[in-house]
Amino acid sequence: MPFSPHTTASGYILPSIHSAPPFYTQQSTAQLQAPFTDNWIKIILGYARHRRLFTLRIEDAEVPGGDWDEVLRNPRINRRVQPQYLAYILSELVKRKQAVYDPPRQTRSVILYWRLPEEWAEVLHEWATNSGQLNTILTYQEITEPPVPSPLSNVPLQVLRQAIGILSKNGRAQTISVADGEGVRFFTGQI
Structure with a gap:
């Protein structure tokens, strides 16, 4: 079989390396493994963005028909x-700050940063501005579960908190305690 790109059922285009049998086996030396790891990370982050997937677990390697x-x-x-190879890839994602273990203090599940927290902060502020939400107090749930789907739909709370923290540091957001938990108010610039 010649190596060629392949389009998945969801429409994601997998690169030709995805058809190379050695790609699925962890290599014996760091030098041999490095290009495979780089490609796995690109594929995982690209696919996560394509499908809007935020979590990858070692168990996903064993779930036929699952999201991954x-x-x-x-x-x-x-x-x-194999699960042990996926565990290695997850550890590399975390090392490169393209994922974080979630929950913390375990190594079987990560939240993927197919957008970095700084990028999510900009998406969040742009959404608040474009939807007329400046100077309005919103709960975290209203942001991640809006009545009309948005770029922030289903964003994990950990990622949302990081984005809000970044906006708070530069004066474009303020966290507020609300009856239902946590809330935030967005501003155009410095507070």
């Missing part, structure tokens, strides 16, 4: 990522 199946398996060459 079309990336972690290649039935055309009868290969799949």
Whole structure:
């Protein structure tokens, strides 16, 4: 089988390396492993962005038909990522600050940063500005579960808190305690 890009059922284009059998096996030396790791990270983050997936777990390597199946398996060459190899890839994502373990103090599940917290901060502020929410107090739930889907729909609270923290530091947001928990008010510039 020649190596060529492949389009998944969800429309994501996997690069040709995804068809190489050695891609699914952790290599014996760091030098051999480095390009495979780089490619896995690009594929995982690109696919997560494409599908708006925020979490990747080691168990996902063993779930046929799950959210990650079309990336972690290649039935055309009868290969799949083994859980121990996925654990290594997750550790590399965390090392490169492209993911964080969630919950903390475990190594089986991560929140992926297919957008960095700084990028989420800009998306959040732009959404607040464009939707007329400046100087309005919003709960975190109103932001992540809006009545009309937005770029912030289903964003994990940890990512939302980081984005709000960044906006607070530069005077474009203020956290507020509200009856239902946490809230935030957005500003155009410095407070």
